[in-house]
Amino acid sequence: MKTTISKVSNFVGQEVTIGAWLANKRSSGKIAFLQLRDGTGFIQGVVVKEEVEEDVFAKARAITQETSLWVTGTVREDDRSPFGYELAVKNIEVIHESVDYPITPKEHGVEFLMDHRHLWLRSKRQHAIMKIRNEIIRSTYQFFNDNGFVKVDPPILTGTSAEGGSELFHTKYFDDDAYLSQSGQLYLEAAAMALGRVFSFGPTFRAEKSKTKRHLIEFWMIEPEAAFVEHDESLEIQEQYVSFIVQSVLKNCKLELNTLGRDLSKLENIKAPFPRITYDEAIEILKKKGINDIEWGEDFGAPHEVAIAEEFDKPVFITHYPAKIKAFYMKPDPKRPEVVLCADLIAPEGYGEIIGGSQRIDDLELMQKRYEEHHLTGGSYEWYLDLRKYGSVPHSGFGLGLERTVAWITGAEHVRETIPFPRLLNRLYP
Amino acid sequence: MKTTISKVSNFVGQEVTIGAWLANKRSSGKIAFLQLRDGTGFIQGVVVKEEVEEDVFAKARAITQETSLWVTGTVREDDRSPFGYELAVKNIEVIHESVDYPITPKEHGVEFLMDHRHLWLRSKRQHAIMKIRNEIIRSTYQFFNDNGFVKVDPPILTGTSAEGGSELFHTKYFDDDAYLSQSGQLYLEAAAMALGRVFSFGPTFRAEKSKTKRHLIEFWMIEPEAAFVEHDESLEIQEQYVSFIVQSVLKNCKLELNTLGRDLSKLENIKAPFPRITYDEAIEILKKKGINDIEWGEDFGAPHEVAIAEEFDKPVFITHYPAKIKAFYMKPDPKRPEVVLCADLIAPEGYGEIIGGSQRIDDLELMQKRYEEHHLTGGSYEWYLDLRKYGSVPHSGFGLGLERTVAWITGAEHVRETIPFPRLLNRLYP
Numbered sequence: 092m093k094t095t096i097s098k099v100s101n102f103v104g105q106e107v108t109i110g111a112w113l114a115n116k117r118s119s120g121k122i123a124f125l126q127l128r129d130g131t132g133f134i135q136g137v138v139v140k141e142e143v144e145e146d147v148f149a150k151a152r153a154i155t156q157e158t159s160l161w162v163t164g165t166v167r168e169d170d171r172s173p174f175g176y177e178l179a180v181k182n183i184e185v186i187h188e189s190v191d192y193p194i195t196p197k198e199h200g201v202e203f204l205m206d207h208r209h210l211w212l213r214s215k216r217q218h219a220i221m222k223i224r225n226e227i228i229r230s231t232y233q234f235f236n237d238n239g240f241v242k243v244d245p246p247i248l249t250g251t252s253a254e255g256g257s258e259l260f261h262t263k264y265f266d267d268d269a270y271l272s273q274s275g276q277l278y279l280e281a282a283a284m285a286l287g288r289v290f291s292f293g294p295t296f297r298a299e300k301s302k303t304k305r306h307l308i309e310f311w312m313i314e315p316e317a318a319f320v321e322h323d324e325s326l327e328i329q330e331q332y333v334s335f336i337v338q339s340v341l342k343n344c345k346l347e348l349n350t351l352g353r354d355l356s357k358l359e360n361i362k363a364p365f366p367r368i369t370y371d372e373a374i375e376i377l378k379k380k381g382i383n384d385i386e387w388g389e390d391f392g393a394p395h396e397v398a399i400a401e402e403f404d405k406p407v408f409i410t411h412y413p414a415k416i417k418a419f420y421m422k423p424d425p426k427r428p429e430v431v432l433c434a435d436l437i438a439p440e441g442y443g444e445i446i447g448g449s450q451r452i453d454d455l456e457l458m459q460k461r462y463e464e465h466h467l468t469g470g471s472y473e474w475y476l477d478l479r480k481y482g483s484v485p486h487s488g489f490g491l492g493l494e495r496t497v498a499w500i501t502g503a504e505h506v507r508e509t510i511p512f513p514r515l516l517n518r519l520y521p
Numbered sequence: 522m523k524t525t526i527s528k529v530s531n532f533v534g535q536e537v538t539i540g541a542w543l544a545n546k547r548s549s550g551k552i553a554f555l556q557l558r559d560g561t562g563f564i565q566g567v568v569v570k571e572e573v574e575e576d577v578f579a580k581a582r583a584i585t586q587e588t589s590l591w592v593t594g595t596v597r598e599d600d601r602s603p604f605g606y607e608l609a610v611k612n613i614e615v616i617h618e619s620v621d622y623p624i625t626p627k628e629h630g631v632e633f634l635m636d637h638r639h640l641w642l643r644s645k646r647q648h649a650i651m652k653i654r655n656e657i658i659r660s661t662y663q664f665f666n667d668n669g670f671v672k673v674d675p676p677i678l679t680g681t682s683a684e685g686g687s688e689l690f691h692t693k694y695f696d697d698d699a700y701l702s703q704s705g706q707l708y709l710e711a712a713a714m715a716l717g718r719v720f721s722f723g724p725t726f727r728a729e730k731s732k733t734k735r736h737l738i739e740f741w742m743i744e745p746e747a748a749f750v751e752h753d754e755s756l757e758i759q760e761q762y763v764s765f766i767v768q769s770v771l772k773n774c775k776l777e778l779n780t781l782g783r784d785l786s787k788l789e790n791i792k793a794p795f796p797r798i799t800y801d802e803a804i805e806i807l808k809k810k811g812i813n814d815i816e817w818g819e820d821f822g823a824p825h826e827v828a829i830a831e832e833f834d835k836p837v838f839i840t841h842y843p844a845k846i847k848a849f850y851m852k853p854d855p856k857r858p859e860v861v862l863c864a865d866l867i868a869p870e871g872y873g874e875i876i877g878g879s880q881r882i883d884d885l886e887l888m889q890k891r892y893e894e895h896h897l898t899g900g901s902y903e904w905y906l907d908l909r910k911y912g913s914v915p916h917s918g919f920g921l922g923l924e925r926t927v928a929w930i931t932g933a934e935h936v937r938e939t940i941p942f943p944r945l946l947n948r949l950y951p
């Protein structure tokens with residue numbers, strides 16, 4: 092019976108054949124332990140000299156790292172392994188011999204591993220991170236589908252950008268000029284007026300000369316937007332969503348979290364509701380902690396966010412930022428117009444901001460004023476004003492950065508490990 | 522009780538309040554029929570003069586198209602409407618009045634509608650198409666998640682492209698040059714060697730000067746890739762997948778299909794297995810139909826594909842194309858090396874090719890030969906050879922174009938209606 096490692100629990104005591112690669116090996120004169128991987132998982136194959144044909148044991152001792160094989164054997168329960176099963180190998184058929192595989196069990200430098208990212212993905216740690224990334228993606232769709240959000244794909248190629256100019260990638264679009272989108276939000280607002288609750292999930296591009304452990308040039312973002320939803324309800328959706336993905340990973344990726352040595356207690360605690368503090372309170376917290384390099388009206392840097400997050404064991408919402416340091420479309424607090432109805436969600440354990448969101452301006456006159464202030468009038472975003480002309484409604488939305496969220500949940504030090512083929516300041520290969 | 526139109530079936534006989542827009546209106550001196558939409562659906566609100574406060578009836582008669590409202594009323598079953606429910610309106614609160622909404626119930630030209638795409642999406646027909654697109658996306662994730670495929674996001678920005686040069690969008694990547702990806706396949710092959718079965722689902726870019734009803738400059742593609750899967754098994758995955766999405770739409774989007782007037786019998790028939798013919802047989806079919814403008818060795822154009830599809834009432838696989846008209850990485854048929862182990866899947870009813878796929882070359886020497894033939898040696902795809910050096914295995918994959926599939930399932934004449942904000946040769950706005 093051909094099967095995969097992920098399904099061996101269905102075949103205890105039975106003989107199965109698995110297409111696999113040799114991840115690692117230990118052997119003596121009498122026994123060989125083969126660490127096998129097939130993409131769905133890792134399992135130990137045990138080859139006992141006395142129990143197999145002579146050439147099978149010889150093959151087991153000779154096969155090299157990353158050689159591809161058909162392995163036939165009997166599935167056994169094995170309490171000592173975290174996986175719970177092993178394979179009593181009876182036969183080995185080499186598909187293709189791997190000679191001098193570059194990534195050996197010894198230590199390699201990061202640049203070397205990044206140059207070999209197409210192979211590095213095969214390692215147990217990278218495999219675990221990619222499986223958790225997949226579970227975050229899967230549970231994201233489940234959450235938004237179950238809550239009546241419609242997937243909407245805003246365009247990547249746009250005529251111009253309403254936010255930031257220097258950080259845009261430019262391309263010729265036949266005789267026109269186009270830019271790679273940094274956010275689909277404005278389009279999603281239009282879609283929310285048509286479909287009620289919508290979300291996008293796609294790649295985003297920032298030509299930012301940042302070289303930090305939290306920045307990628309190309310990253311994936313989830314951007315939900317909902318009509319008739321005001322600021323407070325939006326925060327509830329956000330905390331429900333983040334709780335849901337964390338609990339889904341805990342439930343469905345136990346093995347991978349263990350592979351990564353992640354502290355599960357830290358994740359188990361991530362359940363809605365999340366604490367909420369205002370920007371003003373955040374400034375107070377920083378002052379109390381002796382951090383004085385920030386004044387009311389200035390934006391937080393990563394160190395400020397980390398210092399604030401230290402005070403909480405769940406993600407924390409920082410709300411009501413000064414209007415002048417936030418995006419032009421955010422709705423002023425009616426009770427205090429110098430701040431806006433917005434929130435950043437800061438992950439615990441130093442992983443920084445994972446969500447930015449706000450209620451949007453729904454008043455045409457105010458939006459026209461913002462257009463003048465930001466020199467947007469007459470440009471590629473004239474259509475966006477129409478959303479305030481024709482049946483404007485209160486609405487809110489937010490954006491979650493996938494890779495920062497993967498980094499937090501997996502405990503990865505650097506976002507470069509959280510995406511299959513990272514694009515960094517100095518890296519466009521492989 | 523605040524609710525949405527999608528949930529009124531839970532509130533029959535009860536009073537609810539819905540945030541909505543006025544899509545359309547008919548009224549006499551005694552009664553007004555309000556076609557209401559809230560993004561989740563459409564419902565008729567009935568305002569009877571004698572049953573409401575005087576100002577409510579006056580408001581109902583006066584409100585203009587696309588005005589946003591809070592509507593309060595009692596949910597009633599209504600057998601005459603395809604939706605099955607209506608609202609006996611008791612109160613109306615205008616949120617924001619819409620003046621001179623540009624898209625009236627009269628006919629508009631396509632360019633006018635495309636210029637107002639951000640508003641056109643609110644119409645019943647566009648709403649239905651977007652909901653079906655969403656269901657195709659949702660069921661795609663369900664299918665691949667349930668079948669052990671891991672979502673992998675290949676990079677959009679790449680150092681060069683192994684296929685086609687002139688159709689690439691170029692951008693400066695700091696001091697380097699980058700191109701927008703036309704396919705993540707090569708990266709997905711690397712990921713399949715790490716994760717077994719993988720799929721991507723993201724935007725794709727072709728700077729192609731085509732102006733047909735089947736071409737978009739920016740479109741979304743699903744690209745699955747599986748290790749240890751040979752050509753025949755790949756075809757089975759493809760037909761299972763396509764059947765699954767069609768049956769999911771039939772099950773979950775009945776109302777939307779009816780809104781579009783789609784012939785359901787044509788879709789009900791779409792169940793695996795699908796017919797399979799070789800390229801040679803396809804040429805024969807064309808000859809028999811009197812279509813003689815094609816010789817063995819030439820690729821099919823859209824008219825050929827349509828003529829072949831006419832012979833079948835399900836999607837049809839055309840397999841074993843001549844190697845020289847297909848991509849460099851496709852595996853030659855061992856029994857007949859002038860053709861490759863590939864298939865295009867042609868949709869019925871004239872919708873053309875929706876899938877292209879193949880088994881991939883797994884032999885290093887043959888791949889090196891192809892690199893020389895295609896001048897790929899020493900370039901940005903050196904890493905791709907490593908997949909044949911270190912534990913090469915048989916593997917196959919395919920790509921499905923989302924928008925063509927949406928066009929087929931919804932019966933849309935032109936792909937421009939199948940994506941929220943289409944990018945066409947002359948269109949980068951809105």
Ligand SMILES: [Mg+2]
Nearest residue numbers: 390391435444
């Ligand atoms: Mg921030």
Ligand SMILES: [Mg+2]
Nearest residue numbers: 820821865874
């Ligand atoms: Mg074709």
